[in-house]
Amino acid sequence: MRRVLAGLLCAFALLVSPAFAAGTSAPDAAGLRADAAILRRAYEAMHPGLYRYNTPVQMDRHFQELDAELGRAGSLQDAFLAFTRFTATLECGHSYPNFYNQSDAVARELFQHQDRVPFYFEWLNRRMIVTRNFSNDSRLKPGTEIVEINGTPAGAILSALLPLARADGSNDAKRIDQMAVRGDDRYEPFDIYFPMLFPQHSATMSLAIRTAAGESATVTATALTYEQRIAPIAAKLAATNGSGPLWSLRYLDAATAYLKMPTWETYNSKWDWKADIERSFADLAARHARTLIVDLRGNEGGTDVGNAILAHLTGAPLHLDAYRRLVRYRTAPSDLLPYLDTWDPSFKDWGTAAVPFDERFFRLTKYDDDANGDVIAPTAPRFNGSMYVLVDASNSSATFQFDDAVQRNHLGTLVGTPTGGNQRGINGGAFFFIRLPNSGLEVDLPLIGTFPVQTRPDAGLTPDVLIENTARDIASGADPQLQAALAAR
Secondary structure, three states: OOOOOHHHHHHOOOOOOHHHOOOOOOOOHHHHHHHHHHHHHHHHHHOOOOOOOOOHHHHHHHHHHHHHHHHHOOOHHHHHHHHHHHHHOOOOOOOOOOHHHOOHHHHHHHHOOOOEOOEEEEEEOOEEEEEEEOOOOOOOOOOOEEEEEOOEEHHHHHHHHHHHOOOOOOOHHHHHHHOOEOOOOOOOHHHHHHHHHOOOOOOEEEEEEEOOOOOEEEEEEEOEOHHHHHHHHHHHHHHHOOOOOOOEEEEEEOOEEEEEOOOEOOOOOOOOHHHHHHHHHHHHHHHOOOEEEEEOOOOOOEOOHHHHHHOOOOOOOEEOOOEEEEEOOOEOOHHHHHHEEOOOHHHHEOHHHEEEOOOOOEEEOOOOOOOOOOEEOOOOOOOOOEEEEEEOOOOOOHHHHHHHHHHHOOOOEEEEOOOOOOOOOOEEEEEEEEEOOOOOOEEEEEEEEEEEOOOOOOOOOOOOEEOOOOHHHHHHOOOHHHHHHHHHO
């Protein structure tokens, strides 16, 4: 989930250390190392996935490298990058210094400058392909390739960014996808990390391009401000914090319904999404629809909206694949409590809901339908037609779990590109927001690890129908995934 309940944090007072007021550039190394010690204590005591992809020896080395890097940090930005680089080594998609959970002062200093590239883009085979132009130069139209930015090849930029990307396990498709810019949200990783690693020395940038027709040129473009970047998505941002709908159902023809779901982040929305799901399936039944296309492209996850959809696809209780919910602690260490924010105080003491499992874990029974996973009860009306789910590498949390349930239970057909997430399970569900007192930075700590009962591969999901985009598709405005789903009906 991209923001990890960021909207709920409005209720908390954000703790900002005077040592890092906006504009500070000389952090105290001892203070930064003290923050690293707090993070290490919290992660070793409570992170369920700390040793999912790393051995204790490897993690000890990562902590030592973090300590050494913080000792060299000359600015708040350096410290932010050090913590980001460290959390990426966990190979956990929910562990990172969360853009949305930083204080206003930190966000202003680190994230809100005139340093955004003046276009949206996708990475196709490690090539940067423009999808929307915000510059005054018409040559940056959809389908144009950005070959270099300020003399640095686009491929080299991507290689430098990937060690900062958060993803589960070996799923590099997710890491690459995360470094595209689509106008999905207020903050996108490329917009944050690129200017930190490749600083702008003026408001303009030099772009070496190759047009869809194969012509090469050099373009001088003006970087966008933070305010200019978010202006095109102001209405969408307002909807996620208001009562407007977050997705929509429409009909492509009399028998084919298309449900576009760009987000499942319902936490701060007043919209009754559950009622909308019920209305949608009642409408499908009334219209005798034979095909439902659910478009989850660009949707990282959020609330378990997928379970409400699954309930209308089955006529009997649906037992999802056996995953155990495990936690590392029963009661949060008291010495860490001053640094932990969350939206639910029960996370600080699971009590009897945490049952001893082995020498490392407790099994968390608080959310269980049965001992090994969720059971979805059928809900009328049942949809008996064919369902196609359009997927991509953004699907890495609740959307990954839905994709997995659909594919493994043969409830529909996945169409698109390989997903994010990981079949070995992910960490999430409940969070502490660790507020580091000396730097003023925040780092997310997921609390619940899901672990498969049976051995599963270190990978996302491969769609049933694999369809990649091309630069020509982008230039022409074609949608090959949607067309493939329509052709398969």
